Structure formats: structure tokens, C-alpha cells
Amino acid sequence: MRIVEKIGFPSDRISSVHNTINTDLFLAHNTTNTAIQQYRQKYRIRSENVCIFMGSLYEEKRIPFLLNACNRIRELVPDFEMIIVGAGPSEHLVRDVVKKYDWIHYLGPKFGEEKLELLALAKLLLMPGLVGLAVIDAFASETPLITTNIDYHSPEIDYLVNGYNGVIVNNPEDYQLYAHEASLLLSNNDQLKILQTGCRESREKYTLNNMVDRYSNGILLALNN
Numbered sequence: 001m002r003i004v005e006k007i008g009f010p011s012d013r014i015s016s017v018h019n020t021i022n023t024d025l026f027l028a029h030n031t032t033n034t035a036i037q038q039y040r041q042k043y044r045i046r047s048e049n050v051c052i053f054m055g056s057l058y059e060e061k062r063i064p065f066l067l068n069a070c071n072r073i074r075e076l077v078p079d080f081e082m083i084i085v086g087a088g089p090s091e092h093l094v095r096d097v098v099k100k101y102d103w104i105h106y107l108g109p110k111f112g113e114e115k116l117e118l119l120a121l122a123k124l125l126l127m128p129g130l131v132g133l134a135v136i137d138a139f140a141s142e143t144p145l146i147t148t149n150i151d152y153h154s155p156e157i158d159y160l161v162n163g164y165n166g167v168i169v170n171n172p173e174d175y176q177l178y179a180h181e182a183s184l185l186l187s188n189n190d191q192l193k194i195l196q197t198g199c200r201e202s203r204e205k206y207t208l209n210n211m212v213d214r215y216s217n218g219i220l221l222a223l224n225n
Helices: 002-006 024-028 033-043 063-076 091-098 112-121 134-141 155-159 175-187 189-205 208-224
Strands: 050-054 081-085 104-106 124-126 145-148 166-169
Touching: 024 112, 024 134, 033 112, 050 063, 050 112, 063 091, 063 124, 063 175, 081 112, 091 104, 112 134, 124 134, 124 175, 134 145, 134 155, 134 189, 145 175, 166 175, 166 189, 175 189
Parallel strands: 050 081, 050 124, 081 104, 124 145, 145 166
Antiparallel strands: none
């Protein structure tokens, strides 16, 4: 909305539809303790201190920053494990790293039930680069997202409220600070629960039904004017 206002379009003629995706699958997914233990065995995850990256692997996703941060998190949280899901031009960087470290798991692209299983295993969604609709996955799965304050996020970044339903690290060049924020949440269950509560509340706001209603209301207002 702010972008459209900046080019001079009247604010009273702009409808913010809260772009989202259908998250019904998340709500129906089995996340009992028994199910999560089965997922751990399936994907050979040994720890409970698990984070995940899920998305395309290209320059704007800042994969080198992510990998540096993961190394630092591992130093701070010795049983930390990282799952990386996706494919793209930066894939070779991930493949090189997993040859060195058995605590980084690269699984390629995943969809549907497998995607939900992997998110259920993770405490945090680590995405230091461009964030778009992945924020909806974070809310729906109650997996708080940590990103950085870069200037080329997609508009959906506005849904992420620092300290309420996720974390935005102010210095986008400091991977050690990013790792510090992640390690604090892995070690502080109370703070993690606060963000998870924010995710639950946010997923009630950013729904497909609400988007359809806001879109329809915008059209009706335009017609009435």
C-alpha cells in the first residue's frame, strides 16, 4: 500500500487485500508428539533444536550469510541441526557444506505433506534474505521466522512484527548477531512461546477467506464511488 501511495495514488482508493495462500492443510496436519518422533526418524534428525530454511536458493536469499550463521549457531547451541529445503542457482553452496557437516540436512525441494512434516520438526524458520509468502508458512506452522532488515523484501514482510510473531535483525550484514538471536530463542522456551502465540494470532488474520473479503470489498467500494 505504501508503495502505491508513494507514486501519488489517493490512499482512499487503495485496498490492502493482505495477500496470502490457503493454509488449511497446516491446520489439519498431525503434529502430535508421536507424529513428530516419526518425522525425526524419517529425516534422520537427532536433536530438538532444529531450524529450517524453505524456499528457492538464489542470490537474494543470501545463502552464504545463512550458512555462516548456521555455523555460529552450532557453536552456541552444540546440538543444533539445520534443514535446508529448496533448489536453485545457489544449491551448489549448500551441497558443498553438507559434505563437511552431518548436522546440516539438504533435502532438495519438498511439497505437500513432506513440507508440513519438516516445518513441524523446526523451532525456527531462518530466512536472512528476501521474504515473501514464506511468512504465511511461518504463521500457519507456528514456526517463527527470523530475517534481516534488507530493503528488497516482498510486500508480505509487513506482516512480520519484530518480537511479536517473528524477528527482524536490524543489521543485515552481521551474521553473528543473527545467529545470536536464533540461539537465544532456541535456548529460551518462554520467549519462543511468545512468538509462537503471535504466529497463531497472525494466521487467523492472514487467511484466504479474509483476503477474498478484502478484495471484494475493495471492488464494491470502487463501484460505489
